[in-house]
Amino acid sequence: MTATATTTSSEVRDAATSLIDGLKAGGFIAGIWRDGSSDRQTRVTTAADGTVLRTFASASTRDVDEAYGAAAAAQKEWANVPAPERAAVISRAADILERRRPEITALLRVESGSSALKANIEVSAAVGITRESATFPNRAHGTLHPSAFSGKENRVYREARGVIGVISPWNFPLHLSIRSAAPALALGNAVVLKAASDTPVSGGLVVAEIFEEAGLPKGLLSVVAGAGSEIGDYFVQHPIPSMISFTGSTPVGQRVGALAAQGRLKKVALELGGNAPLVVLDDADIDGAVNGALMAKFLHQGQICMAANRIIVDESVYDEFVDRFAARARKLVAGDTTDDNVIIGPIINDDQAEAVTGLIQAARRQGAREVVGGQLEGRLVGPHVFADVTEDMDIARNEIFGPAVGIIKAHGEEDALRIANNTEFGLSSAVFTRDIERGVRFARGVKAGMTHVNDSTVNDEPHVMFGGEKNSGLGRFNGDQAIEDFTTLHWVGVRSAMGPVPF
Template structure:
């Protein structure tokens, strides 16, 4: 089995270079090695991709559930065969540690198997109606063409969690991956589905500068739905563009998080420490669901902090390709500089209990204790290996602190009293809460999304089917029945 080769665009089943005059370099975040030269897409390439998608979608929507389902089962088999190659790309292009890359590859494969069931779950309804001799029906139809804008931190999975369900419900897709991860964010998916036999035109990838094609990608007349994962600032702009476009679009926005992990006074401290460590430092904290704040009841604060410090001091950091590495490189120079600025700010006025100097682009884990929840750093999403520990007076205060943020993506609470944990979880203003588990969790059949400034819409399961389809109400009025006279 040969390794995949790539060109910078995949449009209507053809691999080609972009037609814009600009080019960009795809670089390994750890070694700095050049991986791929990208000839950027132009606005004309975007138009060609959308036109191809619209043409291909019409016949795809008419195919049988079996014809669609088999594509996803084949794709899942291909992912299994090419697992080593896929994991290698995730390590080299997105700076993933091997641990995280394996998780991401498995998530994509599970998403493909989930997508294989979706054609059989996209159902309509027969509704009650009071009008005589009339039937009321609701048909569920594909929305048409779906635009996907994906980030660099979990590029393969965060593209595919929309791509798979969109194709499964009879839509076509155009992906604009992050400029820094063109392969794992889009081109690799195109290769996988091409090998699986997906008809040409249904999945297209345009790579290039957001400054050049970003607005055109969002405002083009053809796409009816925009799926975006990224910062709240950019998400707001995309939402405005979708509403202001000549043809209004639906949006699903998964935006920033400031995720609390709450440790109540009856918690299993070892389990809580394990969850806080993995939930913060996996993939160097570059995950929207990462634990940003650990909020601990006062009675167990010192004991918990001592165990957390001991555990995090043992966390392996360095070469992301090494099997035991949990913390790898900052993704790029901008991320590195931003994280170092946060650390310097924190050191100037907060109590550091774990830390160290960077080696190359690898920043070791940092923990700051006795932090005020209102501190500007605690209220900032840390996209790096930096954790804040906050003391709560009691359970009510812990809930108040957990909710005192503009974000509302994921959360966690630790307690050995399940009823207490459930009561606390239902009080958290977030889209997701995990009792006695870490804040990082994503499954293809569950609802994934946030509240407040963490976004709108839900990915996964029946919720993404709802997002990616439209309902059409049809009534059928039949001739009045003539009474039978005996």
């Protein structure tokens, strides 16, 4: 198989199963492939129906201790490795990712329910951030500052933070694990990675395989797969890591932030939930806005923190937009993502499917007009589009994380901006208008970390900062911002000799 070749469903399943069966163990702890020591089991399953493909013993708190201990022991030497050597390891990891694209995309399609399109987007994103990270060792500069005292020099060194604990989610498991692991390692840190229970292979074990093959020294990366209820709090509160990088839901992220503030205070980077507005102003190109909204809502069946959660349309173009958007959405059918033609795959698990179905049912009860009603068959949830949604409805207030969306009518630009900002979240957003500078002015009025003019809300480029405001998180990922987050500054004041003191 190649990244662009047409594949049969059986070929996709066979490639994913071969990768999973070929794993040496269910964990990579302190440089050793072994299962965890917990009495619990981690199950590798298919997203489509939960079929169990492999089981192994989960990680326990004892395994977390071993992983963090090995990371602390290995990190000091790694931080002193010359920058070009660290960069070479990270660069090799990017090459390996690209070489293994066919089998990893197959894995994502089976384990995480990714379409062929989304799986390739995810691998490309992971390759991109890894290649960007390979430039970081030579970009982590310190500074020199003058002093108010004669004969003194002030040096500010940029240094690795130490050990980073990374907790990644199931929706973009490969990319969102590597988005933290690659820059942290490049900058001289060690990493202990806890992948989501729904995607332990694509979010964790395959990452360990890649960096091991790239020549990363033992101990610098460990992967622990275990239940959050058993090791989650312990992972965050552990005294060794100096930083926790978390991507996931807002409630869990808030708990992570609170736990990280207890005991030894840790830096946190939190990329959390969203309620992204996609705004269509009165002068918008409607076809372009429909295209942007389709990509923003239905890529990976809406299971993206940046997904358009609310479509806000000016009253003058409202009916036209609703009709065109609905017509396009009706053509999308939910199905098995091992089929190359399927765009909307299964919801990741039964609990999440129930939550999405509940929001659809609430929209019906609360009086929204259902203009598209797709299938509701277990984990397969087809497109559901609701018009005449009001701001107080559950579908407008809550993050949906599924292929359903509400369209809200706005009475002019000022009203559209007010509606866009009427949320506790502030991750991504978009606005459509033929007047570019009008779009920029509108974008700057949105209280969010990211706003795109005439584009989808779903955007991620490895060299551009990524992150949100309000309850969508703290900190920024990617590019220069990753260098800032995964390093710390150390002021070293230097005198040739101590002078007299005034007492």
